[in-house]
Amino acid sequence: MRNHKELNNTLTQIRKSAGITQAELAEEVGVSRKSINAVENGVYIPSTVLALKIAQALKCSVHQMFFLPEPSDNDLKEGILRLS
Numbered sequence: 001m002r003n004h005k006e007l008n009n010t011l012t013q014i015r016k017s018a019g020i021t022q023a024e025l026a027e028e029v030g031v032s033r034k035s036i037n038a039v040e041n042g043v044y045i046p047s048t049v050l051a052l053k054i055a056q057a058l059k060c061s062v063h064q065m066f067f068l069p070e071p072s073d074n075d076l077k078e079g080i081l082r083l084s
Contacts, residue, residue, distance in 0.1 A: 009066050011054065012040045018058050029053040 015025055015036075022040070026033045029050065038044035039054075046054065046066075055062045 006068070007042070007045050007066055008069055009039065009042065011036075011065050014058050014060055014065055015040075020058070025054065025057060028057040 015022070020028075022036045023033045026036045029036075030053070031050065035044065036054075039046050039050075051062050051066060055065060058065070
């Protein structure tokens, strides 16, 4: 699983289990192979449209590929302090 501080993804695992290369997926969704690589490595957060195109190409849901990290105890405490 690849991580970005705001978004996690399982794109690599889903793509590989579908038997599709980065280049093939890139061509299918209309971006460069480097763009797919950047998404997989958590360097780039895809637009909603790109995420939907990737999900469609891989026959899965966006939620299966992309998800938010679980908040830490510190995040929860900071959120409570902001609300007070």
